Amino acid sequence: MQSLTTTSLRIRENQLWILDQQALPQQSDWRECRDVSELVDHIRTLRVRGAPLIGLSASLLLALLAERGMAQDELHQALETLRASRPTAVNLMNNLDRMKAALQQSDYVKALAEEALRLVDEDRALCESIAAHGAKLVTPGSRLLTHCNTGGLATAGVGTAIGVIRRAHEQGNVEQVWVDETRPLLQGGRLTAWELGELSIPYQLICDSMAASLMAQKRVDAVWVGADRIAANGDVANKIGTYSLAVLAKYHGIPFYVAAPHTTHDPQCPNGAAIPIEQRDAREVTGVSGSFGSVQWAPLDAQVYNPAFDVTPAELISGWVLDVGVVTPDQVREGIFRQALQ
Numbered sequence: 436m437q438s439l440t441t442t443s444l445r446i447r448e449n450q451l452w453i454l455d456q457q458a459l460p461q462q463s464d465w466r467e468c469r470d471v472s473e474l475v476d477h478i479r480t481l482r483v484r485g486a487p488l489i490g491l492s493a494s495l496l497l498a499l500l501a502e503r504g505m506a507q508d509e510l511h512q513a514l515e516t517l518r519a520s521r522p523t524a525v526n527l528m529n530n531l532d533r534m535k536a537a538l539q540q541s542d543y544v545k546a547l548a549e550e551a552l553r554l555v556d557e558d559r560a561l562c563e564s565i566a567a568h569g570a571k572l573v574t575p576g577s578r579l580l581t582h583c584n585t586g587g588l589a590t591a592g593v594g595t596a597i598g599v600i601r602r603a604h605e606q607g608n609v610e611q612v613w614v615d616e617t618r619p620l621l622q623g624g625r626l627t628a629w630e631l632g633e634l635s636i637p638y639q640l641i642c643d644s645m646a647a648s649l650m651a652q653k654r655v656d657a658v659w660v661g662a663d664r665i666a667a668n669g670d671v672a673n674k675i676g677t678y679s680l681a682v683l684a685k686y687h688g689i690p691f692y693v694a695a696p697h698t699t700h701d702p703q704c705p706n707g708a709a710i711p712i713e714q715r716d717a718r719e720v721t722g723v724s725g726s727f728g729s730v731q732w733a734p735l736d737a738q739v740y741n742p743a744f745d746v747t748p749a750e751l752i753s754g755w756v757l758d759v760g761v762v763t764p765d766q767v768r769e770g771i772f773r774q775a776l777q
């Protein structure tokens with residue numbers, strides 16, 4: 436398979452390398468990813484994370500395994516093992532459905548490689564289109580608030596919500612970004628802060644609990660977040676804490692935008708209640724860990740509730756900023772979300 440480079444994935448000499456996103460920003464640790472069990476572990480521990488990136492890494496590994504001679508039936512098993520690695524982000528399921536179709540072909544080795552690389556190229560283009568549509572919504576002097584991490588680390592391109600912020604900043608319309616640290620795994624404090632620093636985009640890091648008072652002080656002009664799955668009715672599953680931001684934005688009359696590829700919309704999922712929400716390990720809440728080691732502050736036997744995502748109902752969303760354009764609340768109320776994608 437040809438060499439490939441994204442912010443957090445590489446193909447070199449037919450080997451997949453991943454940038455350990457749990458080690459960032461203290462360490463840029465590239466790790467070989469040789470087989471399914473390693474990738475599943477990287478995905479489950481969020482060394483590989485971000486809805487688009489999870490799907491792309493799984494697709495690229497399957498293509499590499501085929502090139503190394505893995506039998507078709509083993510590849511089918513590998514594909515389904517990867518599908519089960521994280522349940523919420525629909526990108527993984529969509530990508531693997533396409534890889535499964537490639538696996539049915541007679542020359543499946545070639546078909547898998549072509550499809551995996553096509554998915555990477557498509558994601559890059561999707562990011563650019565999302566960013567272009569979204570940047571038009573960012574007015575001069577905007578102070579934008581974002582949650583979790585939705586940049587180049589999480590995609591093959593410029594990102595989704597952070598892609599919009601990046602392009603709007605290039606157009607001179609972003610005064611600064613408020614970055615939610617995003618407990619429990621601190622994707623904002625570790626990854627978005629790192630990415631915006633690398634891009635020289637002015638930001639201030641905040642604890643998630645600080646967003647409300649910033650909005651009350653009229654210091655936030657819009658909220659931009661990503662999505663892991665958009666239900667047929669426009670409800671959105673995204674990193675835990677997104678729903679509370681949407682409620683706060685509604686209360687304060689602040690626009691709340693979701694940026695995502697159109698493929699994140701899942702017409703088979705009727706509404707937010709039908710989106711599977713991943714429950715995660717208690718130790719992520721009773722303490723924190725990273726390349727610096729780990730520290731636990733709560734009792735180790737503390738009872739913990741740790742859903743990785745929450746659901747924001749469509750009524751709280753000002754616009755779904757997709758690669759195909761911006762879907763409006765009126766279109767969603769009219770139940771024509773899908774048609775709006777045409």
Ligand SMILES: CSC[C@H]1O[C@H](OP(=O)(O)O)[C@H](O)[C@@H]1O
Binds near residue numbers: 481487585590594596
């Ligand atoms: C463009 S990434 C979309 C989505 O993925 C993140 O979740 P995680 O860090 O657990 O993989 C977050 O929900 C982002 O909004």
